[in-house]
Amino acid sequence: MSVADLTFLALLSPFLGAIVAPLLTRILGHNAAWVLALVPVAIFLHFTGFSAEIARGEVVTGGYAWLPSFNVSFSWLVDGLSLTFILLISGIGALIVLYSGGYLKGHPHQGRFFSFLLMFMGSMLGLVASDSFLMLFVFWELTSITSFLLIGFDHQREAARRAALQALVVTGGGGLLLLAGLILLWNISGINQFSLLTAFAPQVKASPFYLAALILVLGGAFTKSAQFPFHFWLPNAMEAPTPVSAYLHSATMVKAGVYLVMRLYPVMGGTAEWQIILPVFGGATLVIGALLAVRQTDLKLMLAYTTVSSLGLLVLLTGFGAPYAIEAAALYLVAHSLFKGALFMVAGCIDHETGTRDVTRLGGLRSAMPLTFAIALASAASMGGLPPFFGFLAKEEVYTALSAFDGRAITFAALVVVGNALMFSAAFAVALKPFIGKRVETPKAAHEAPVLLWLGPAVLALAGLAAAFLSGTVHTLISSPMASAIAGEARAVAISLEPHVGMPLMLSVLTVVLGIGFYLGLARLRAGIAAVLAAIGWGPDRGFDQVMRGLVRLSSAVTRRLQNGRLDTYMTATFALLAVVLIAPPFLYGELARAPVFPQDIPLHELAIMAIAVIGLVAVVLAQDRLTAIVSLGIQGFSVAVIFLLYGAPDLAFTQFMIETLAVVILALVMTRLKLSPSDRRPLRETLPDAAIALACGLGATLLLLKVTEAPFDTTLSDFFNHYAKTIAHGANVVNVIIVDFRGTDTLGEIAVVMIAALAILSLVRLRAGSLRRIADNDPDAEEASR
Amino acid sequence: MRSLILRTVAPLIVGLMVLFSIFVLLRGHNEPGGGFIGGLIAVAALSIYGIAFGVETVRRAIVFHPLSIAGAGLLLATLSGLLSMVFHVPFMTGLWVYPVILGEEVPLSSVMTFDIGVYLVVVGAVTSVALSLEERGED
Amino acid sequence: MEPVFALLTGIFLTIAIYLMMSKFIIRMLIGVAILGNAVNLLIFTSGRIMREVPPVIGPGLDVPAGPVANPLPQALILTAIVISFSFFAFLLVLSWRAYSTLGTDNTDEMRVAEPDDAPLPPLGY
Structure with missing residues (x-):
């Protein structure tokens, strides 16, 4: 088996796992997680094998022809960017599978959950590994669909159904924009593979359709990555079980939009439009997300809004266009996946063990859950940008990119400092508040989570620590290739834990000080933001409901107008159209028949x-x-x-x-x-239009026939039948020979139709009156009851 | 309709009409006629029989359920087409044999059996419709 | 001869369509029956009209002796007649059934599938 085949198998394996997952779970119970986790582990190991090549700056491509006539292929591209994503997806995926084993232990549909989760994993892997546009689009929509299934996993609650539908509508709709954008790009460059597109960057940027393509592609990216004003679906998606929130809605799927923006950076990036749209939307998302995060009291919702905020920061950095911005985005993306995944899982542990995730009803858990507490603290420190965690390195790099002395940089630096400080306070509100202070009564008596629950977050938290200490290796294998792939040119990331005094460090300190201030004044801050939101009173979330309701009303109004249930309306419409079709073309194209010559010698009996x-x-x-x-x-x-x-x-x-x-x-x-009823006559006001339409149809048919018959007749077919009826088919009656011999297969079909009609008639006649009445009621419930 | 005159002449007319229908069917290949027309004549005959003696009598007289007759016809027509497969020629190719029966050369063909199939389908299907409607009229 | 047939076909079609736009099922059915004839005449006319000589090859000949009527439209129409009869019978029984269930032959009053006061589809999730 060649490497390409193995890669294909690796991309396929999550779907195979999804097929066996329900059966495996029925046999092994929640321990099936241990077996199923082998799938992502194997994928992780397979792709790790490419890391040496990637670190040397090479790319791995492969694939199969899909629609050769349209030059569409099923092909993958593994470079620094996609490798990082693949390792995050498969690595965190393995931990999430284990975590789900513990989190949904004993759930009647755990097998189905594993199945959905693996399907998502496969879709996400396919998305980041895609080289061809169409393959990317297919996997993009597949992640939306699997996300729909996972958010709506608890489908008996209306909130879950609503959140699932909302996520599907927003991200799936964005996917359609993306498709349009990709097709535009395809049209501009004639290329439908990312690996070949970079060479056409000048052409794309110079095209008059550049802005349209950019807006369409960003429409897909911003909806997927929950950028303001499309951010509302992500917090609602917290209706999903916690493993889903940790995996899809922080570590992987929501980063697909960021991935796309990064992937297109060498092709579309660096223009004025790019450097305006991305930082503005990213910056707005960063601050709004962070403000909404500290307002929440639900652990998962706080984390969800900080995720929105972080995604904003990533978009901002990708669009910022200063030195180190791309490197910062790469580092922050990896760091965020590690600490946010861990924090979500911690929140899930707390919820699982205490029965609540309302931060105001939690406290003093440190003695009951010391291990969870340690993991939470480590992750929060990374999120807050404290040394010696990987998050600190990322944040330093972010500030390095932003520390310049022009108005634009200062504005965005201020935004980022405030946003980060708010995120800092939210991180510790999640990681500290539930564990310190007096012990508060919780719905369930808290004790330490089982191994399946703490293993995942522990590994991620440790990885955040180790990555900071081994920053040299991490940069060589991950950060530098990734930054190079995004930038489209060789970049080397060098930041380490070694002390370095300067502007970035000062900004970091300022962030921490501000963050501690926000943390201490959290209650007042929360009340203040709540008051502002109440004053605004309307948000995109409510707007979504109004749009959906409006859609239903509009479509039923349109349907009622077009399909009013009256047969004569349909008939009139049909025949009016027929009249137009028969009458209009001869006049439009000047193909009217000549004045007909009526024969004078018609015998009387024929006329009679x-x-x-x-x-x-x-x-x-x-x-x-x-x-x-x-x-x-x-x-x-x-x-x-x-x-x-x-x-x-x-x-x-x-x-x-x-x-x-x-x-x-x-x-x-x-x-x-x-x-x-004795009288079924039509009133005159119906008779006249009906008669007019009927007359028009009749006139049209006459004109058509006149035109047809004035042309010379092509006798080829008739001659054929006349010549060969006797000589080949041994029959003198040509009509009968055509029916039973020349066109026998037609006749076979026709007698079958006669037979079917007879069967249908017989069954209609034989129907008992009672069964008809039931149909007439047209009420399934009544039918059910009468059985 | 229990008219004495009709009931007296009906068996004679019906017998003649059925015979005539078969005649029309068999001569169809060389003269005007054929399965469709023959079948419809037979249906007319059976309808007259039904009007004279009632639907039950007709059902007894034709022994098989009308739809079974139609189904058999469809099967016969299909098999006539499939027969050509045995001789490695395309579906529905006409096959002819000329056996000498009682000193007379009789042309027989898969085309003829196909036409008989058409006849049976028309007889069966249309009779089924007519009978079921008449039956409803009686109750 | 064709212009006369074209006119005749037009009249058949006019009457058929006028009847089919009625609200009453029985009239629509009669319209359907006439429509079958109208279309058959249309095909017949398109194949050109030839008086009195059926497409039958005389005994001892291999091809028709002189010009004969076009056999192809005839073959098409022959099967069309039988099929349109089958459908006519089906429609007839269907409307009889509809009448005996709903007690009307006015299509405006047959609203079981699409009732006039159908509620809005559910607006929730």
């Missing part, structure tokens, strides 16, 4: 039979009672039969005679059984 047919037709329309109508129907039918007979079609004539007889007989049989 046609006149009888017309009289029969008129009588049908004018008939006052139904029996007259039926008899008149017979008259026109028999006249047609005679016409067939006169014009060389005896087979048709006989068939028509028999059929008309039978039709009149069964019509009479049925009609005598209907007790119909």
Whole structure:
């Protein structure tokens, strides 16, 4: 097996795991987590094998042709950026699988949960490994769908259903924008693979469609990465079980938008538009997210809003365009995944062990859960940017990028300092508040979490510590290749724990001081923000509800207008259109038939039979009672039969005679059984438009036929049948030979239709009255009850 | 309709009509006629029989359920088409044999059996419809 | 001869469509039956009209002796007649069933599937 095949297998394996997960869980219970975690571990190990190549600055590509005619391939691209993402997804994924084993222990649908989780993992891996645009889009939407399934996992609660639908609508809708953007890029450059696109960067930036493509692509990225004003779905997504929040909504999926922005940086980045849109939206998201975070009292919601805030910071950095900004984004992304994943899992532990995650109802847990407390503190320190954690390095690099003395840098530096300080206070509100102070009564008696629950956060917290001490190795293997991949040129990250005095350190200190201040005044801050929000009174979250309701109302109003349930409306519309189709084109294209030449030598009996047919037709329309109508129907039918007979079609004539007889007989049989209201005449105001439409159709058909028949007749087919009926098919009656021999397969289909119609009629006749009445009620509940 | 005159002549008319329908069916390949027309004549015959003697009598007279007759016809038509597969020619290719029966050369073909299938489908399906509607009229 | 047939077809089609736009099922059914004839005439006319000579090859000949009526439209129409009869019968039984269940043959009053006062779809989640 070649490396490419193994890579393909690695990308496929989560989906295979998803298939066996339910069965495995039925056999092993929650311990299935240990087996299932092997899948991400194997993926992690496989891709670690590429790290030496990647560190040398090479990229690994591979793939298979998918739609060769459209030049679309299933191909992957592993460079510093995607490798980091893949390692985070698979590494944290393994820990999350274990954590879910403990968190959902004994849940009746744990197997289904594992299945969804692995499906998500596969989609996310595919997303970051994709080289081709379409593959990226498919996986992008797959993450939205699996996220929908995971958020709505607890589908019996309305809040979960709403959050799931909201996430799907926002991120899935954004995905469509992304598709449009990618297709635009494809059109501009003629390239649909990221690995080849970089060479076309000047062309893309110079294109008149650059701004449109940028806005569309960012529409996808900003919805996925919860940038203001699309941030509202992410806190609501906390309805999902905690492993999902830790995995999808902090460490991986929400970073897909950031990933996309980073991936396109060498192609689209660096322009004025880029450096305005990204920092402005990122900065707004950073501050608004942080403010909303400290306002919350629910542990998970606080973390969710700080995630929004961090994503804002990442977008800001990617768009900022100063030296070290890309390096800072790379470092902060890794650090954030480590500490935020850990903190979410800690929040889950607290919730799991105490039965609440309201920070005001928690306190003094340090003696009951010392290990959890230690993990929480370590992660919060990393999040707050305190040494000696990896978060500190990231924050130093962020401030290095922002420490310049122009107005733009100072403005954004101030924003980031405030945002970080608020995040600092939120981090310690989560990691400190529940553990210190007096012991507070909780719904469940708290004790230390089981190994499956603390293993994941512990590993992540330790990784945050180790990465800081081994920063040299981490930079060589992860940070520098990642920064190089984003920037599209070689970059080396050098920051370490060694003391260095300067502007960044001062900003760090300022952040910590401010953060401690916010932490101490948290209650007042919370009340203040709540008051401001109450004064605004409206947010995108409520707007979403209004939009959804409006959509339902609008669509039912449109439906009611177009499909009003009246058959005659549909009929009128159909035939009006038919009239237009028949009448308009000949006039539009000047293809009217010449004035017809009526033959003068028509024998009297032929004219008479046609006149009888017309009289029969008129009588049908004018008939006052139904029996007259039926008899008149017979008259026109028999006249047609005679016409067939006169014009060389005896087979048709006989068939028509028999059929008309039978039709009149069964019509009479049925009609005598209907007790119909005596008057079914149309009022004049309906008659006139109907008659006009009918006349237009008839006129159109006449014109069409005149035009068709004035052209010379192509006798190829008729000659063929006439020539070969006897010589090949041994039959003298050409019509019959066509039916049973030349076109026998058609006839076979037609007698099958006759048979089916007879079956349908028989079953309709045999239906008992009672069964029909049940259908007529059209109320499934009543039907259910009557059984 | 229990008219004495009708009931007297009906068996004769019906017998003649059914015979005529088969005649029309078999001559169809060379003269006007064929499975569709023949089938419809037979249906007309059975309808007259039904009007004279009631639906139950017709059902007894034709022994099989009308839809079974139609189904058999469809099967026969399909098999006539499939027969050509045995001789490695495309589906629905006409196959002819000319056995000499009683000193007379009789052309037989898969085309003819196909037409008989069409006849049976039309007889069965339309009779089924007519009978079930008449039946409802009686109760 | 074709212009006469074109006119005749137009009249058939006009009457058929006028009847089909009625509110009453029985009239619509009659319209459907006439529509079948109208379309058959349309096909018949498009294949050109030829008086009195059916497409039958005389005994002892391999091809028709002289010009004959076009056999192809005839073959098409022959099966079309039988099929449109099957559908006519089906529609007839269907409307009879609808009548015996709903007690009306006015399509405006047949509102089981799309009731006039249908409530809004649920607005919640």
